[in-house]
Amino acid sequence: MARTQVAIIGAGPSGLLLSQLLHLHGIDNVVLERQSREHVAGRIRAGVLESGTVDLLLQAKVGERMLSERLVHDGFALGFAGSSFRVDLKRFTGGAVSVYGQTEVTKDLTDARLAAGAKLIFDAGDVSLQGFEGPQPTVRYSHAGRTHTLECDFIAGCDGYHGVCRRNIPAGASQSFERIYPFGWLGILTDVPPVADELIYSNHERGFALCSMRSPTRSRYYLQCPLDENLEQWPDSRFWDELRCRLPERVGESLITGPSIEKSIAPLRSFVVEPLKFGRLFLVGDAAHIVPPTGAKGLNLAAADVRVLYQGLVEHYRTGGTELIDRYSEICLRRIWKAVRFSWWFTSLTHKFSADPFNHRLQLAELDYLTGSNAALASLAENYVGLPIEDMKS
Ligand code: RFL
Ligand code: PHB
Numbered sequence: 001m002a003r004t005q006v007a008i009i010g011a012g013p014s015g016l017l018l019s020q021l022l023h024l025h026g027i028d029n030v031v032l033e034r035q036s037r038e039h040v041a042g043r044i045r046a047g048v049l050e051s052g053t054v055d056l057l058l059q060a061k062v063g064e065r066m067l068s069e070r071l072v073h074d075g076f077a078l079g080f081a082g083s084s085f086r087v088d089l090k091r092f093t094g095g096a097v098s099v100y101g102q103t104e105v106t107k108d109l110t111d112a113r114l115a116a117g118a119k120l121i122f123d124a125g126d127v128s129l130q131g132f133e134g135p136q137p138t139v140r141y142s143h144a145g146r147t148h149t150l151e152c153d154f155i156a157g158c159d160g161y162h163g164v165c166r167r168n169i170p171a172g173a174s175q176s177f178e179r180i181y182p183f184g185w186l187g188i189l190t191d192v193p194p195v196a197d198e199l200i201y202s203n204h205e206r207g208f209a210l211c212s213m214r215s216p217t218r219s220r221y222y223l224q225c226p227l228d229e230n231l232e233q234w235p236d237s238r239f240w241d242e243l244r245c246r247l248p249e250r251v252g253e254s255l256i257t258g259p260s261i262e263k264s265i266a267p268l269r270s271f272v273v274e275p276l277k278f279g280r281l282f283l284v285g286d287a288a289h290i291v292p293p294t295g296a297k298g299l300n301l302a303a304a305d306v307r308v309l310y311q312g313l314v315e316h317y318r319t320g321g322t323e324l325i326d327r328y329s330e331i332c333l334r335r336i337w338k339a340v341r342f343s344w345w346f347t348s349l350t351h352k353f354s355a356d357p358f359n360h361r362l363q364l365a366e367l368d369y370l371t372g373s374n375a376a377l378a379s380l381a382e383n384y385v386g387l388p389i390e391d392m393k394s
Contacts, residue, residue, distance in 0.1 A: 004030045004119070006313065007139045007152040009127055009165055011040055011120060013102060014285030014302040015158030016109035020060045021310040023116060027317055030150055032124040032141050034159075037110065040122070044189055044262050046102040047212050047220055048073075048199070048296035050386030053303040054098050062108040070100040071213070076384070078350075078371065079202030079209075081364055084248045085371045086198070092374075092381035099199075101214045102299055129155055129168050133279040153280065156309065160286040161271070169278045179344065181268035181292060183207070183351065186225040188239055192258040194219045195251055201294070201350055202247055203367060205360055208294075208351040209246035222293075224351050227267060236260050268292040268347065270340050275329035282309055282328060289336050291343035294350060300386060301339050305332050308392065324392060331390050342383040 006022055008015045011033035022029045033040060049057075049070070057063045074090035089096055113120050125142040132155050139150045157165025194213035202209040207224035214220055221243055225234075236259060244252040271290040276283045285302030308331050312324035324331075349366055353359055370376045 001138075001149050001151055002030070003151040004028050005152060005317070006030075006154045006156055007032070007137070007150050008156045008158055009129075009139070010034075010157070010159035010163060010287070011110070011122070012158060012160055012285065012302075013105055013109065013299055014287075014306055015156070016106065016113060016120075017056070017060055017303060018156055018158060018284065018306045018310055019118060019120070020062060020109055020112055020116075021056075021306065022313060023113070023118065024061065025310070025314045025317075027313060030119040030152075031113070031121065032127055032139065032150075033120070033122045034124060034127065035122065037122045041103065041107060041110070043106075044101070044103055044187070044220075044264070046293070046296065046299040047099055047214060048300075049098040049100055049105075050300045051095055051097070052307075052386050052389050053300045056303050056307055057105065057108075060109070060112075062105075062112045065108055066098070066100050066104070069104070069215070070098040071215070072096050072098055073198050076199040076201065077196065078367060079200050079204070079248045079251065080367045082248055084200065084251060085367075087377060087381055087384070089381045089385050092378040093385045095385040097296070097385055099213060105299070127159075127164055129165065129281065132168070132281040135280075137280050154313065155281045157281060157283045157287045158285055161290050163287050165281060166273055166283055166287050168281065169273075173278060174273050174275065176271065176273045179270040181270075181347065181351070182227065182353065183224050184227050184229070184265045184267045185210075185222045185293060186229065186231075186234060186239070186265050187220065187222045187263070188236070188260040189214070189262040190219050190221070190258050190260050191217060192219055192256045193217055195247070195255045200247065200251060201346075203350045203363055204246035205352065205357075206242070206246055209243055210294075211243075211247070211251075225265065229265060231263055231265065234263065239263075266293070270344055272333075272336055272340060274333060276305070276332055277325070277329045282325075284309060288332075289340065291340055292347045293343075294347040295339070295343040295384065297339040297343050301336060304335050304389070307389070308332055311392065327392075331392055335387065335390060338383075338387055346380075
């Protein structure tokens with residue numbers, strides 16, 4: 001039977017980053033991923049990194065390409081009532097965010113792990129967990145037609161919202177909180193220059209739109225759409241017409257269009273499970289919580305969980321202490337709920353929830369208040385760039 005110190009389920013950003021940080025601290029780990037390497041590399045998701053996430057990637061020694069290719073944004077725009085208002089992140093926080101795709105983060109981490117000879121097993125099927133309530137957990141999985149058992153000290157459930165780890169926590173030992181939004185995001189990726197130098201979050205009576213980017217020549221655009229929509233209903237020409245219509249006129253006029261190279265629909269949800277630790281099983285990232293993408297918090301929250309867990313495990317293997325790993329759930333949940341609140345609020349402010357014009361008027365009033373109040377803008381900016389990293393000592 002094989003043995004490792006930490007068995008990590010899932011090779012998304014949470015699992016790969018945890019694996020890399022543990023490795024740099026001499027802690028042996030194995031990563032089991034259900035999908036192929038190509039599948040994981042092809043997923044287009046997040047685009048905005050908080051500076052705390054950037055720092056953690058640097059600590060993990062995977063930041064070199066990010067530092068040279070990222071776009072540093074010290075502001076973004078809110079579009080509403082036909083015009084556009086710039087939120088000056090630097091003025092209100094002294095900080096900024098980095099635009100660098102999750103695809104690139106995952107690639108940098110995968111390359112680093114494989115170069116270091118990591119035990120990173122793609123196409124691992126039928127992962128199941130045993131014994132994590134006691135001192136000696138095991139993980140079973142199938143790979144290349146054979147069944148394997150891995151003995152370990154701890155299991156990190158980094159397997160996303162649809163993974164198996166969370167479902168292993170016995171009923172009654174955890175509580176989950178969920179809000180499903182009555183719409184999704186239709187996203188396209190396209191090799192045309194972005195419509196503006198910074199992101200634009202646009203509230204429109206036909207629904208929300210977001211202009212984002214991956215580089216000076218690659219744009220990422222999103223439209224709020226009904227949940228039951230399918231991609232065939234959205235040829236590129238319809239997407240561009242609808243996007244142009246939902247942007248402030250001056251912005252829409254300068255939109256450069258081109259063929260999409262990826263198109264997908266994602267549902268929106270808020271979800272939290274409590275606690276995040278059960279015996280020797282830890283839930284990390286999307287396995288434990290989901291936020292709607294409006295605040296760009298999902299990947300950043302996953303990185304924040306990883307920071308707490310790897311430090312706790314390093315402390316444990318150095319001193320035998322369990323103080324930090326015992327408080328993993330409590331420390332992470334404080335940040336998680338604040339991000340859940342912010343993402344819910346930003347979604348509520350910018351999306352169309354009903355045909356009732358009363359709701360739209362309330363949103364416009366709030367946007368008018370927000371953009372006229374330094375206190376409200378400071379609060380938005382502070383949350384957007386990322387709240388301070390938790391003090392783990394108190
Ligand atoms: P992931 O990325 O879902 O990775 C989980 C991995 O586990 C594997 N897996 C299994 N492996 C083994 N056995 C099993 N039984 C398994 N079941 C699943 C999966 O194949 C996968 O490889 O979770 P992780 O690592 O926690 O990372 C979380 C982030 O991916 C997510 O929070 C972000 O993408 C959310 N998000 C954004 N976050 C940001 O911080 N900034 C953004 O700008 C941002 N934009 C977005 C987003 C998410 C979006 N979608 C598609 C929901 C934009 C969108 C459209
Ligand atoms: C993205 O570029 O994919 C992106 C940017 C900002 C968000 C969500 C997604 O809030």
